[in-house]
Amino acid sequence: MLEVIKVSKSYGSKQVLTDVNIRVEAGESTAIIGESGSGKTTLAKIIIGIEKQDAGRVIFDDEELNVLKRRNFENCSKIQYIFQDPYGALENNYTLKQTLNETIKICKRNKHKCMDIVEVLSYVDENLLEYLNKDISILSGGQRQKLCIARALIMKPKIIIADECTSMLDKKSSLEILKLLDRIKLEQGVSIISILHEIDFINDTWDNVAVFKDGEIIEYGKFKGFNDNCSQEYSKKLVDAFYYFKKEEKM
Ligand SMILES: Nc1ncnc2c1ncn2[C@@H]1O[C@H](COP(=O)(O)OP(=O)(O)OP(=O)(O)O)[C@@H](O)[C@H]1O
């Protein structure tokens, strides 16, 4: 459904992405991991069309996306982006209802069929319903991130790209958010691409794993068997770290 083919990008003399290939099928999840500065966010920005690649192609539903096409409403609604910072992502002085209404208004203006507010809030977390007419400033970070996910889901997207969307949350809220994304994948058939910093969030709920290093994908494949099949020292270290965390958790 989404295909990134040999995408490269540099900023000035700095090569940030080199020949990156990714393929995302409908209803599949992909975890992208890699150290800071390895180009993960740049790739996400290219997919949603707020950055332009120097070379390579992005194909979505059999159509090659250029920046103009990616910015048209239909395509924007189909590929939704969840930001790392749920505080910066939401306007202050709005209630939950007003926040979601803004998105619904845009959908209506574009004659786009969307979910309704109560439906989407009860889907992400029905406890949020009691805050419907409250200002969003009273929400916790985790609740805000759920509201951001609700705002994305309202559009009935085909892909959600979450860029380190748990990095500002504590462990419990992070796990809740990742569970929610997994549920959206399983129940709504939405493909999830999640950039994850924390190796301990890589587990067998992910269908595919891509490991980034210095702007290149050095390892890419099904999570199942990833441990046995990965060839690069760097990804082996990541996998070892994963099992180390698992062991710690059990202790
Ligand atoms: N607009 C820009 N202008 C110049 N350099 C940039 C720009 N955006 C990103 N970079 C550089 O590109 C490289 C990759 O950045 P990117 O944000 O994609 O990394 P990342 O893997 O998402 O890192 P992190 O895990 O810290 O979020 C970094 O060296 C960064 O400094």
Ligand SMILES: [Mg+2]
């Ligand atoms: Mg980033």
